[in-house]
Amino acid sequence: MAEAKTTERLRSADVIERYGNCLELVPIDPSFHDISVGLYVKDGTCTVWTFSQKPGVAGRIEHIRDQLVGLGGMTPVDGTHDQAWFACGHLHRRPGKFLLVQAVGKARDYATPKGDMSIQDTKTKLVLSVSGRDEADRWIYRVSGEGEAPNVPMRLRLVVAGFVRYGEMEKLSDNEVTFTCGQRHDELIRLLLPYSRNISAVESMMEADAMRGQMTTGTLGFTPPT
């Protein structure tokens, strides 16, 4: 695919022609002049794009691309500063959306986490952990919890439901999931774990995000928001 510096001035139709449709759009990058940043996708290649021409914008785009690599385990496209792809060859659309939001939102000095895939549960005192294993050419992730909780199996089922919802993963059992590509994506698991442990809060957050910038009688204050 032809590569262009992000600072190149392109018309919107040209961007779509060259880089594909926009998978996710972050309206404001708080770390760089409040520019908007989009993740455009064509033939499995993801391009971080902004229409902004602010000085230094190419460097910021490269940093965001590098965050996609660090936070999401994507592979940078050789010779580019703004493109990456999933080496499994599968476009993980829903995780890709969360990934761009995180890549733009993280502070510029944010260090990518490594090691254990575990997190404190928000609903119980459990520490939720995910471990993986290779089985019959598929990488299977198992969710477990350590600590006190009224009904651990129920809690784990809900976390698995979160992975299915936000990771577009396949449920194998009440505590096991795999990505549809069958490949190992530990970085995506780390990314998705905070979302998957609390579906209701994530849904509320996404709903609020979606309403921002909508002109309705509710957002204008003419009726109570629905």
Added chain:
Amino acid sequence: MPFVETMTPRERVMNALEGKPVDRPPVSNPTNVATVELMDMTDAPFPDACREPELAARLAATGRTELGFDSVMPYFTIIQESSALGCEMQWEEKDNWPTVRMFNPIWKGPDDVHIPSGFLEHRDNVAITKSIEILKQELGNEVAIIGKTMGPWTLAYHVFGVESFLLMSVDDPDMVLRAMHKLKEISVLFGEAQIAAGADALTFPDHATGDLVSAEYYRRFLLEIHQEMAERLKVPLILHICGNTLDRLDYIAQTGMACFHFDSKNNPQEAMDIAAGRIRLAGNLNNPELLYARGPAEVRKAVNECMDAGVDMIAPECAIPLATKLENLIEIPRAVKDWCEEHYD
């Protein structure tokens, strides 16, 4: 034979508004089509683009230059006049709409209604009139330039507060009518200023929406005033009311306004049947669930439904969500042209 356009965008829009023949239905934006990406492209972010004419004009022009719409609209919000009247404003950030803080209204009743000196010279009104002048100079007669002046019902929400005003409509209908007649002068004044600046048509939003106001309320409080507006403002008017409005569309068709910009809550064919040629219709592509949340294929399907129904001007139902993806907007004129290619001899 491939479909060939034979009219300029402006001719297309103006003919459609006047009910005259068109080469194809225009793609218009009676409210607006600004997005955060277009703001970046033109370095004209909200809220500055709502307050500085050069930025407003640059951003508005993208409706034509980037999206291929047949009209441009530099009045992005619904609050410019209210700001000039002295309402308390919340200007918000780039990704959200400026609003009036209606919990702190400036007036209590019709006796308070007045037009402050320097109203038209207020920066938030100049942002609109001057941007229309710029667009007229830059785009000339190629594209239709649509302005916007808020109707008295919407102004009443802003200056009296929604709750107080709606209670007033129950407790003292005569007071409401007096308020409407005084507030309408603001609509006329600002509308005429935009016409003088070069606006080819005016959108006239008046939020007597289906979920707030009954059809009977519309007839009682607004029908005559809207008829008067159609006579006094000497360009085609596009009435904009959100929500389900089929129950009042028969009244709206009697206003004498050129066009009604209608919401996706209304079936386009039913709306066309009620309008029955008495008023043109613009709409009614859904914003939150279609243009914001879906993709070009779904947009194309919705455009085709409007074209099948004979909707006169194809348009998003209201001001589009600021984070709308550009491919969905670009798809609208493409789908219209493809529909014509398929259906016209």
